[in-house]
Each structure stands twice: as structure tokens, then as C-alpha cells.
Amino acid sequence: MLSEGVYSGRPGTQYRTSLSDQLHPCVFGEGVSGGGSYGLGALVALSGEQTINSSGRATLALRRGGDFELQREFAGEARGIVGSGVTLSLFGRFPSGNSAGDLVRVGRILGVSSGGSLTWGTPGASTLYPVLSAFAAGSRSLACTGVSSSSFNWTASADVSQLWFVAFRGGSS
Amino acid sequence: MADIVITSIERSELEPGYPVYRITYPHPDTGEDHLHIVPLEALATRGELFGLADREEVLDLIIREAHAPGDEVTAVYTQAITARGEAALQVARQAAPVRASLPESVALNHAVQALDAPPSSADELRQASARHRVRRDRGAWSRVTQALAEDAERIDWWAAAYTADALAPVRQVLAQGDESDTPHRSRLVR
Numbered sequence: 209m210l211s212e213g214v215y216s217g218r219p220g221t222q223y224r225t226s227l228s229d230q231l232h233p234c235v236f237g238e239g240v241s242g243g244g245s246y247g248l249g250a251l252v253a254l255s256g257e258q259t260i261n262s263s264g265r266a267t268l269a270l271r272r273g274g275d276f277e278l279q280r281e282f283a284g285e286a287r288g289i290v291g292s293g294v295t296l297s298l299f300g301r302f303p304s305g306n307s308a309g310d311l312v313r314v315g316r317i318l319g320v321s322s323g324g325s326l327t328w329g330t331p332g333a334s335t336l337y338p339v340l341s342a343f344a345a346g347s348r349s350l351a352c353t354g355v356s357s358s359s360f361n362w363t364a365s366a367d368v369s370q371l372w373f374v375a376f377r378g379g380s381s
Numbered sequence: 382m383a384d385i386v387i388t389s390i391e392r393s394e395l396e397p398g399y400p401v402y403r404i405t406y407p408h409p410d411t412g413e414d415h416l417h418i419v420p421l422e423a424l425a426t427r428g429e430l431f432g433l434a435d436r437e438e439v440l441d442l443i444i445r446e447a448h449a450p451g452d453e454v455t456a457v458y459t460q461a462i463t464a465r466g467e468a469a470l471q472v473a474r475q476a477a478p479v480r481a482s483l484p485e486s487v488a489l490n491h492a493v494q495a496l497d498a499p500p501s502s503a504d505e506l507r508q509a510s511a512r513h514r515v516r517r518d519r520g521a522w523s524r525v526t527q528a529l530a531e532d533a534e535r536i537d538w539w540a541a542a543y544t545a546d547a548l549a550p551v552r553q554v555l556a557q558g559d560e561s562d563t564p565h566r567s568r569l570v571r
Contacts, residue, residue, distance in 0.1 A: 307546060308462050315395060321416040323408055325447040329399075329422030330543065331430070333462045335455045356451035357458040359443075363413075379455070 215254060218242035231257040231265065238269075247271040257282075306330040313375045320371045323363045325354075332357040334379025343370035383409035383513050385444055386520040390528055395420065400535065402528065406520070409448055409513045419443055421532060425539035429496070430461050431503040436529045436536065437517070442503075445510035453509040461502040468495040469547055473554035480555055492551045493544060 211234075214220040220236025231254065236242070238250040246252045249272030257265035264283025270276050279288020279299065286299035302314045306329055313336060317326065320342075328336065338360045342350045348368055354361035357379075362371065391403045401420045408415040419440065427439050446454050469492040476488040516522070529536075 317395065317418055321405070321414045323411075323413050324416035324418065326418045327420065327423045327443050327447060329420040329539075330426050330546075331423075331458045331462065333459055335451065354447070354451055356446070356449075356454035358454055359447045361447060379459075 215260075216242060225256060227256060227258075229256045229258045230260045247275070306332075308333045309377075311377055313373075313377075315373055317371045317373075318369070320364070320368045322365070322367055323353075323361070324371075325359050325361045326373070327359040328357075332377050334377055336360065336375040336377050338373045338375040341372045342368040343372065344368040382511070384519075385409045385448075385513055385515045387444075387515070387522050387525060389521055390525050392528070392532075400532075404444070404525075406444075417444060417447065421536050422539040422543075424529070425536045426543050428536075429540050429543050430458075430465060431506060432497060432501040433503055436533070437526060440525065440529065441515045441517070442506055442510055444515050445513045446506060448513050449510045454506070457502050457505045457509055460505070464500065464502075465496055465547065466550070468498060469493075469551050470554060471495065473551040477555055477557065485552070485555055488555055489548055489551065492548060496544060496547055 209222055209224060210220075211222045212219045214222040214234035214236055215231060218236045218238070218241065220234050223233040225232055233254065233256050235251070235253045238244060238246040238248055238252055240248065246269045251270045253268040255266040257263055261282045265281055266279070267281045268276075268278050275292050277288060277290045279286065279290060288299050290297045290299070302312075306313055308330055310332065313328070317324075335355055335357050337355055338352055340350050340352055340362055342348045342364055344364075344366070346366070349365040350368075350371075351363050352360060353363050360373075360375070364371075385406050387404060387406050389403075389405045393401055393403050395401045395418065399420065399422075401418050404417045404419060406415055406417070407413065423443060424436055424439050427443060428434065428436060431439075431442075433439050433442075472492045472495045473488065476483055476491065480488065
């Protein structure tokens with residue numbers, strides 16, 4: 209429904225749900241009447257929120273001039289994507305566990321011997337190719353010696369204190 | 382066939398709240414010290430994926446497959462993951478048109494049964510990993526047995542989470558009615 213006040217006095221389109229949330233999902237164009245905090249001329253879409261500016265919502269804001277954001281608001285640490293000028297900022301954490309379709313997996317292993325294997329908690333639907341880096345007091349040569357959708361192997365020229373990895377999922381499936 | 386003899390197993394965390402076993406053994410081909418990180422989640426997911434209830438066998442396979450040709454292992458996993466997902470979605474597609482008269486819980490129960498029903502790829506995985514053998518009669522395997530028994534409930538929790546993850550697209554299909562395409566695919570192609 210069209211409303212003169214979908215969020216804090218802003219006119220726009222509201223999608224009423226049967227929930228008793230203070231904020232229902234809505235879309236509006238940011239003008240002076242709303243205070244302009246999303247940037248004058250911005251197209252903004254908000255998810256519902258149980259308690260406004262308190263319990264958490266997802267916000268999409270497309271700003272005049274090309275800046276944009278897709279992020280969680282008002283609920284703990286930042287999580288989202290923000291484009292400002294030429295800067296693209298990503299906020300959030302990589303999960304501890306994985307899903308079969310993950311494009312990227314990131315992590316580190318502490319106290320690593322010169323050779324080893326990491327089995328993925330959740331196997332991928334296709335091969336995961338890791339990029340490895342070692343943290344050690346001296347120089348080390350490091351190599352990935354085996355990959356599959358289920359695990360990868362490495363060897364180092366000597367023990368390392370930390371092994372870092374970024375793995376990308378490839379293959380045709 | 383080269384033997385793998387476990388020398389130690391320790392509990393640790395890869396990240397806070399993400400439990401893993403740190404298992405050591407001489408590399409079966411080179412004899413060098415080898416550290417194998419195995420998340421508890423891995424034991425749960427392989428058990429579910431290949432229909433294996435014996436977690437000692439699951440860990441045995443996990444250790445051996447890490448030293449098998451990667452392409453062969455990946456082929457087995459791709460087949461198993463695809464079959465598992467399709468089996469549950471097939472149930473959902475059949476249930477979606479009559480969802481008004483069929484409680485979602487009933488459809489989800491059928492989907493859970495379907496997750497267990499696809500032809501198991503366990504034999505293919507055993508075959509791909511057959512170049513090595515884990516010696517359960519030597520080394521520290523008795524401590525492995527003990528750790529798996531002590532952590533059985535935690536591994537069960539990860540198995541439940543894996544099943545719940547597989548049911549997420551099923552719920553979407555049920556919610557969308559009789560649309561026949563998978564939710565993931567239809568969303569990406571648009």
C-alpha cells in the first residue's frame with residue numbers, strides 16, 4: 209500500500225505483513241521530509257523490523273551519484289557491502305562451517321607440522337583449490353600437494369606456526 | 382597397499398566453536414610427519430552423505446581419501462551430493478501441488494527419508510581410497526575409538542545441521558507451490 213509514512217515520516221510503498229513488527233517491509237525515495245540520512249535522492253528498500261532501529265533489519269540503498277549499500281542495520285557488528293566512491297567495503301565474517309556450494313572458503317591452522325591435510329567440514333560439490341601462505345620465523349617453501357572436493361594436502365620445508373588458506377571452488381558442477 | 386598408523390589424536394578448535402581432531406601419522410608414502418585436521422562436522426557430513434553409521438569407518442575413509450587421487454575422490458562426492466539434493470527436491474516437487482492438504486512437516490519427513498534413500502556412493506569412495514589402509518590394530522586407534530564415542534552427541538548435532546541445510550531448498554519449493562525448477566537455479570538464471 210502507498211503511505212505517507214512508511215518509515216520515520218517518509219512516503220513510499222509499504223508491504224503489510226501479518227506480523228506485529230513496528231516496521232513493515234517498504235520502499236521509498238529519500239527526500240528532505242525523511243531527514244535525508246540515506247542520502248537525498250536515494251532509492252531505499254528496508255526489510256521489516258520488530259522494533260525500529262533496535263532489533264535488526266536489512267537495508268538496500270542506491271544513492272544518487274552511484275554509491276550504494278546492502279547491509280544489516282542496528283543489530284550488532286557490521287555485515288554487508290558498501291560502495292562509496294571508488295571504495296568497495298565488505299563487512300562480516302566467513303562461517304566456521306561450510307556449505308557444498310561455497311565459492312570461497314578461508315581459514316587458518318595453528319601449530320602446523322611440515323606436512324598435513326585439512327578435510328573440509330562440508331565437502332564441496334566440486335574441487336576446492338586452495339591458495340596457501342605460511343607464517344613462520346624463517347623462510348619456508350610451501351606447496352599444495354593434493355586437492356579434491358573433500359580435502360587438501362600441503363608440505364612445507366619445515367614446521368610453521370600458522371598456515372593460512374583461501375580456497376576457491378572450481379569445476380563444472 | 383601402504384599402511385597408515387595413527388600416532389596421536391587431540392581435540393582442538395580451528396576457530397572458536399568449531400571443533401576438530403588433530404590426528405598425526407607418518408605419511409603413508411614418504412614417512413614424513415603428517416598432521417591431519419578433521420572437523421567433527423566432517424564425520425557427520427560424510428556419514429550422512431554416504432549412509433555410514435559406523436563413525437570409525439567414516440574416519441578411516443576420511444584419512445585414506447586424503448591420499449587418494451583428487452579427481453577420483455571429487456567425482457564420488459559430486460555424484461553423492463547431486464543425488465542427495467535431487468532426491469529431496471523430487472519429493473518436494475511432488476508434494477508442492479498438494480501442499481494445501483499436506484502439512485509441511487509430513488512433506489519434510491518424506492524429504493528426510495529421501496535424503497537417506499539415494500544409492501550410496503560409499504563403495505565408490507572405498508574403491509577410490511583403496512590404495513591405503515588405516516591400521517586399526519596398531520598405534521593410537523584405541524584413542525580414536527574413545528574420542529569418537531565421547532563426541533558422538535556433538536557429531537550427531539552436526540549431522541542434524543547438515544540435514545537441516547539440505548532441507549532449506551526443499552522448504553522453498555514447498556512454499557512456491559508447483560514450480561518445477563529448483564529455487565537456487567531459478568534465482569541465479571534470472
